[in-house]
Amino acid sequence: MHGSWNAIAKAIPARLVSSALIGLVYLAAGAVGCIVFPFPPEAVWPYLLISAAVQTLYLVLLTAAYAKSEFGRTYPLTRGIAVLGITLISTTFLGERMTPAQIIGVAVVAIALFALSWSPAGRGGKAGTLMAVAVGITITAYSVIDGIGVRLSGEPFGYASWLFLMQGVSIPLVCFLLERDRRGMLRGMREHAPMGALGGILSLTAYTIVVWAQSLAPLAMVSALRETGVLAAGVIGYFVFREPFSRWRLTATVCAVSGIVAIRLGG
Numbered sequence: 001m002h003g004s005w006n007a008i009a010k011a012i013p014a015r016l017v018s019s020a021l022i023g024l025v026y027l028a029a030g031a032v033g034c035i036v037f038p039f040p041p042e043a044v045w046p047y048l049l050i051s052a053a054v055q056t057l058y059l060v061l062l063t064a065a066y067a068k069s070e071f072g073r074t075y076p077l078t079r080g081i082a083v084l085g086i087t088l089i090s091t092t093f094l095g096e097r098m099t100p101a102q103i104i105g106v107a108v109v110a111i112a113l114f115a116l117s118w119s120p121a122g123r124g125g126k127a128g129t130l131m132a133v134a135v136g137i138t139i140t141a142y143s144v145i146d147g148i149g150v151r152l153s154g155e156p157f158g159y160a161s162w163l164f165l166m167q168g169v170s171i172p173l174v175c176f177l178l179e180r181d182r183r184g185m186l187r188g189m190r191e192h193a194p195m196g197a198l199g200g201i202l203s204l205t206a207y208t209i210v211v212w213a214q215s216l217a218p219l220a221m222v223s224a225l226r227e228t229g230v231l232a233a234g235v236i237g238y239f240v241f242r243e244p245f246s247r248w249r250l251t252a253t254v255c256a257v258s259g260i261v262a263i264r265l266g267g
Helices: 002-011 015-036 042-068 071-092 100-117 126-153 156-178 182-191 193-214 219-239 247-265
Strands: none
Touching (some): 002 015, 002 193, 002 219, 015 042, 015 156, 042 071, 042 126, 042 156, 071 219, 156 182, 156 193
């Protein structure tokens, strides 16, 4: 789901349109979830507010990065930075413990993802690379924030519902403020509404699963295991965006999968 919604975000040509449509899906689903699931405790609200702000920045930066660089290069770079950053923070500052096999697995996944982004066949200038790095930093930040917040809340689905509701307000608003041609943006939203709605549903479902998993397992392990999306990203990049899938990328992808298997079996 993660690889697919990222591909949709890349496929919609107007980046702010893409972000706004995904945000509107968050708003609708979050509103329903806030009625159905328990209200988060007071201690959780700082995490929700900060995470919503960081994730709004993340989505705007992500679609901007996809506009500057190819999908098969940007996607693994952002994910590799996140895997490495989350592992360092969770094991150094949050006291999470992993077995040696799991640590090796996380390292293999991160290295393989960086290798995918540095593929000789990749295309993308400095601007796209810098944006991808910024996206990776925001992923690290909100993943750690949500990992702490959801454990404090004790109710992952209630936490996720309020998080999506807040993003559902902030993301479309920020996109509208950033867009100069607002009439054109509204036309684009009508034109791409079905695809944007699908991307929003996939994104929301995928991250709800992540938040739930963070309430049960170490953050570093969740971060690395979710990078199975790199498999989908490679296939989508080749068949949909006509991006080359060289032996280099095939080897790096196999290495990433091997690292994921090591994490799963090393517990």
